[in-house]
Amino acid sequence: MEQTQAYAPFDIIIFGATGDLTARKLLPALYYRYLDKQIPPQTRIIGTARSPLTDDDFKKRIHDGLVEFVQESYQDPENIRNFLNLISYVSLNGAEADSNWPELQAKFEHNKANDIRIFYFATAPRLYGDICDNLALKKLITPTTRIILEKPIGTSLKTAEEINQRVGKHFPENNIYRIDHYLGKETVQNVIALRFANPVFERLWNSDAIDYVQITAAETVGVGKRGGYYDGAGALRDMVQNHLLQVLCMVAMDPPISLNADDLRNEKLKVLRSLKPMTEQDIKNNTVRGQYTSCVYKNEKIPGYLEDLGKDQSNTETFITLKAEINTARWGGVPFYLRTGKRLAKKVSEIIIQFKPSAWNLFATPPKANRLVIRIQPDEGVSLSLQIKDPQKTYTNLRSTSINIEFPTAFHIRYPDSYEGLLMDVVKGDPILFIRRDEVEASWRWIEPILDGWAKNLTPLTYYKAGSWGPQEALDLLDRANHVWHENMTE
Numbered sequence: 001m002e003q004t005q006a007y008a009p010f011d012i013i014i015f016g017a018t019g020d021l022t023a024r025k026l027l028p029a030l031y032y033r034y035l036d037k038q039i040p041p042q043t044r045i046i047g048t049a050r051s052p053l054t055d056d057d058f059k060k061r062i063h064d065g066l067v068e069f070v071q072e073s074y075q076d077p078e079n080i081r082n083f084l085n086l087i088s089y090v091s092l093n094g095a096e097a098d099s100n101w102p103e104l105q106a107k108f109e110h111n112k113a114n115d116i117r118i119f120y121f122a123t124a125p126r127l128y129g130d131i132c133d134n135l136a137l138k139k140l141i142t143p144t145t146r147i148i149l150e151k152p153i154g155t156s157l158k159t160a161e162e163i164n165q166r167v168g169k170h171f172p173e174n175n176i177y178r179i180d181h182y183l184g185k186e187t188v189q190n191v192i193a194l195r196f197a198n199p200v201f202e203r204l205w206n207s208d209a210i211d212y213v214q215i216t217a218a219e220t221v222g223v224g225k226r227g228g229y230y231d232g233a234g235a236l237r238d239m240v241q242n243h244l245l246q247v248l249c250m251v252a253m254d255p256p257i258s259l260n261a262d263d264l265r266n267e268k269l270k271v272l273r274s275l276k277p278m279t280e281q282d283i284k285n286n287t288v289r290g291q292y293t294s295c296v297y298k299n300e301k302i303p304g305y306l307e308d309l310g311k312d313q314s315n316t317e318t319f320i321t322l323k324a325e326i327n328t329a330r331w332g333g334v335p336f337y338l339r340t341g342k343r344l345a346k347k348v349s350e351i352i353i354q355f356k357p358s359a360w361n362l363f364a365t366p367p368k369a370n371r372l373v374i375r376i377q378p379d380e381g382v383s384l385s386l387q388i389k390d391p392q393k394t395y396t397n398l399r400s401t402s403i404n405i406e407f408p409t410a411f412h413i414r415y416p417d418s419y420e421g422l423l424m425d426v427v428k429g430d431p432i433l434f435i436r437r438d439e440v441e442a443s444w445r446w447i448e449p450i451l452d453g454w455a456k457n458l459t460p461l462t463y464y465k466a467g468s469w470g471p472q473e474a475l476d477l478l479d480r481a482n483h484v485w486h487e488n489m490t491e
């Protein structure tokens with residue numbers, strides 16, 4: 001992320017400004033960018049939601065959010081006070097045409113035609129179409145207006161197409177920024193550099209050399225206050241359809257002809273279109289769905305999903321593992337294992353590239369296969385396992401070791417939150433890290449048969465203890481191919 005370029009003042013209007021995402025992610029991200037002087041003091045941040053709040057009420061909420069979610073060493077009272085001066089609030093039901101739109105319209109009376117105006121949709125996606133219709137009706141859309149749409153775009157292919165179609169009536173595709181915050185992570189973007197700036201990797205980046213790939217996004221938290229949304233979504237829609245498939249695209253795509261937005265997105269789209277559709281038998285064999293149950297940890301009871309939800313029954317998965325395959329010359333036969341879950345043993349997002357072992361052996365014991373570990377978060381970095389001569393034995397003996405780079409230590413930097421860079425990309429007008437309409441629809445097209453198969457109970461829900469690595473079935477899935485999850489690998 002470019003942290004120093006200063007931008008001209010802009011207006012950002014957030015629908016859903018009283019929500020969790022705004023407090024936890026959006027305002028802290030804008031605050032950090034303000035501290036780095038990327039956001040000039042004439043910029044306006046206008047929060048909107050239905051709650052009847054005054055400007056001061058809203059600023060108080062934002063202040064409390066900054067104190068909770070910004071690192072303490074960055075919480076200078078004067079900076080926070082100055083930042084809060086950029087903020088105002090309009091109580092508005094964005095989905096209703098006869099709501100308080102005149103108050104919002106009045107904010108733009110003196111704007112110039114080419115001022116950058118950004119509408120951030122941090123509401124439930126089912127409201128996106130209505131809000132866009134109202135923005136058009138109220139003449140709030142200028143040629144330099146951009147919109148940011150939060151994920152998930154819809155809950156199925158049909159609903160995604162409907163949202164895209166309604167939004168697309170009012171905005172050209174290049175003014176629509178569908179955000180996927182995994183693409184905002186420095187370490188996910190680093191996959192491009194690692195692969196395409198290091199021939200030593202790119203020449204081996206295929207089924208000749210790679211045995212299998214793992215992509216994990218494990219969380220220790222439960223569903224928290226988002227149970228209402230989550231129970232209708234589940235891990236497949238919440239994490240796999242978007243974040244994990246985007247990471248898979250970064251790992252699997254061919255080199256783009258340039259680093260401009262459409263060239264990169266064309267390559268990601270090719271990967272999504274090449275994912276082997278899952279048959280009913282594949283769904284049975286190659287998908288695992290789980291739900292966390294309570295456990296006792298250090299004498300403290302960790303609640304299960306149903307307790308977190310406050311319900312007696314739910315068939316929603318909070319964990320998923322699946323084996324995906326990509327039908328291309330580069331990847332034929334290489335399993336891509338995707339795994340995500342809540343209340344797992346450790347917070348870790350990572351990509352594991354497991355290379356094939358050597359086909360022949362000179363040594364006392366066969367050399368172990370090389371492994372590249374790309375740590376997305378936390379402990380951002382990269383490590384490559386290597387075999388060396390065991391320094392305490394003769395030349396026929398090997399020892400496993402690794403080259404490890406820890407990025408924050410190596411570069412002495414604060415790793416910015418992904419929303420910081422992505423928000424500035426929208427101000428700049430650079431869509432490269434945002435999802436194009438055809439990508440969203442292609443990923444739903446691949447996901448949907450899995451959802452349908454699950455609806456027929458082809459993959460029964462299994463259960464795992466909070467604090468574990470998920471159900472036994474997730475280990476068995478890899479075990480059948482003689483593969484193992486990273487945390488169980490030796491050396």
Ligand SMILES: NC(=O)C1=CN([C@@H]2O[C@H](COP(=O)(O)OP(=O)(O)OC[C@H]3O[C@@H](n4cnc5c(N)ncnc54)[C@H](OP(=O)(O)O)[C@@H]3O)[C@@H](O)[C@H]2O)C=CC1
Pocket residue numbers: 015016017018019020021022048049050051092093094095096121122123124125127150151152226
């Ligand atoms: N929270 C997170 O970690 C993440 C969230 N997202 C996505 O971000 C979006 C928002 O999520 P989150 O903040 O968690 O949701 P919340 O339920 O916390 O917030 C929803 C917001 O929408 C507002 N709202 C609801 N109806 C309307 C309406 N008709 N007009 C205007 N505002 C309305 C609510 O305020 P009020 O009731 O006052 O109107 C509230 O501010 C969702 O699409 C979610 O999937 C994506 C990634 C992570």
Ligand SMILES: O=C1O[C@H](COP(=O)(O)O)[C@@H](O)[C@H](O)[C@H]1O
Pocket residue numbers: 181217219238239349
């Ligand atoms: O989009 C989402 O992502 C978070 C996980 O994000 P991370 O950056 O902490 O890995 C997840 O908790 C949430 O359920 C999901 O909606």
